[in-house]
Amino acid sequence: MLLKPFAIAGVIAGVLAAAPPASAAPQSGAGVYPPGNCQPGTFCVWPHWDHPNGVPTATPSLVTTTEWSGNITGFNYYNYTNRNAEISWSFTTQGMTFTGTDCATPGDGFFYxxxxxxxxxWRTHVC
Structure with a gap:
């Protein structure tokens, strides 16, 4: 059915857009979600939800201070830098793959x- 791909894309877009806005203060760590074990000055990605009391404690699948490319599973992320980060991602469901980018401002996190x-x-312009 032709509407099915649009419905799935709508769900993905809705989930990504539903994240509440986060603080843009440089390295504040005071965004809507706490940085947990992501250290100041780094960008962290976690592969699954393991956040007792809403704070990430699992080992991140990625911790970087520089631009990075590769292929990792990311359930959520946290930008603990003073720069805007652009995250390229893909998501496969029901045999269809969707790709896109998210812009993470300082203190921003989550894919859901x-x-x-x-x-x-790293982006030089405003998200």
Whole structure:
């Protein structure tokens, strides 16, 4: 059915857009979600939800201070830098793969669903 791909894309877009806005203060760590074990000055990605009391404690699948490309599972992320990060991702469901990018401002985090993260780069312009 032709509407099915649009419905799935709508769900993904809705989930990504539903994240509350986060603080843009440089390295504040005071966004809507706490940084947990992500250290100041780093960008972190976690592969699954393991956040007792809403704070990430699991080992991140990615911790970077530089631009990065590869292929990791990312359930959520946290930007604990003073730069905007662009995250390239893909998501496969029901045999269809969707790709996109998110812009993470300082203190921003979360995908809400498991994604494949393929690139993190720094943006010089506002998200």
């Amino acid at each position: 669903v498991p994604m494949t993260v393929t690139k993190v780069s």
